[in-house]
Amino acid sequence: MDAIGHDPPNFECDTCGRYFRSQHAVEQHMTDMDHWAESSESGEPEYECDGCDDAFNDEDDLRDHEVKEHFYCDPCNRYFQDWNSINQHLHGKLHRNSDIRCPFCKEMYRTATGLIHHLERGTYSWAPLDRDKLYEAVRRRDPNGIISKKLLTWSGTIRYEANERAWNHAVEAYECYLCHRLFGKLASLNQHLNSPIHQEKLYHCPNRRCGSEFTTLAAVMNHLESESCGYMCFEAVQKHVERIVDPSRMIQF
Structure with a gap:
């Protein structure tokens, strides 16, 4: 903006912090999204988008926004190039019903x-x-390191917390000092910092010829479900996940 002489817009949404080019545009947005400050009974929205400054009071609304605006699949932690790509993905075998029950809360x-x-x-x-x-x-339960890495110095997830000093005046945004990604809100930056994105890789693909490493076990499951390395089929992953959450079983593939 400094180089080209572009001034930042002055019309900000009462709730999600997005800026608009005119008063009419921001009012239309707040009406459509129910983002008027006086209509909010729960204060600050709980669910913030990592890709922009939008925030939502309902997690389903956030997931719908991530799909439509950012072509992002949250369960798979994947971005897609366009709507057709993610729409095809969401209707593919990765997202068909498998009826896997959580052993703790019983949710499917x-x-x-x-x-x-x-x-x-x-x-x-x-x-x-x-x-x-x-x-x-x-x-x-994985003494042979089939999917888990043997980290002798690992002591747990590192917790980061940014403060107002993370504000970059040159770009008018909060900046992650690890990857230099920019955020409109300090809370969004801290949410990003405490996601697994900057954590140590704990797992690897059980296919030794693949060599892919992952920060979360969910990412391992997503990799195997995609069948990208040909190690096992989608249906087999759904069956083997029971060995992951059952404490009486050793992990094997």
């Missing part, structure tokens, strides 16, 4: 990736797992 998931992603997030207090605890459980 359509894929092994979705179930493991749910467990690694540590969403529910009665589910005694998160990314770190699940990795520790997998390591205990």
Whole structure:
């Protein structure tokens, strides 16, 4: 903007922080999205998009936004080039019903990736797992390192927290000092910093000829479900995920 002489827009949404070119545009947006400040009963929206400044009070609305605006599939943690690509993906075998039940909350998931992603997030207090605890459980039952890496110095997920000093005045945004990605809100930057994106890789593909490494177990499941390395078929992954969450079984493929 400095180089070309572009001034930043002045019309900001009351709720999600997006800017618009005119008052009419921002009012139309707030009306369509119910983003008027006085209509919000729950304060700040809980679910913020990592790809832009939009925020939502409902997680399903966030997921729908990520699909339509950013061509992003959250359960698979994948971006697509256009709407046709992600639409084809969402209607493919990766997202067909498999009826996999969470052993803790009994909620049903359509894929092994979705179930493991749910467990690694540590969403529910009665589910005694998160990314770190699940990795520790997998390591205990995977002595041969079939899918888990033997990290002698690993001590758990590193927690980052940015403050106002992360504000980059040159670009008028909060900047991640690890990857230099920009965010409109400090909360969005901290959400990004505490996602697995900058964490150590804990897993690898069981196919030794593949060599792919991953920060989360959900990413391993997604890789195997995609059949990209030809190690096993989609249906086999759904069956083997039971060995991951069953503490009485050793992990094998």
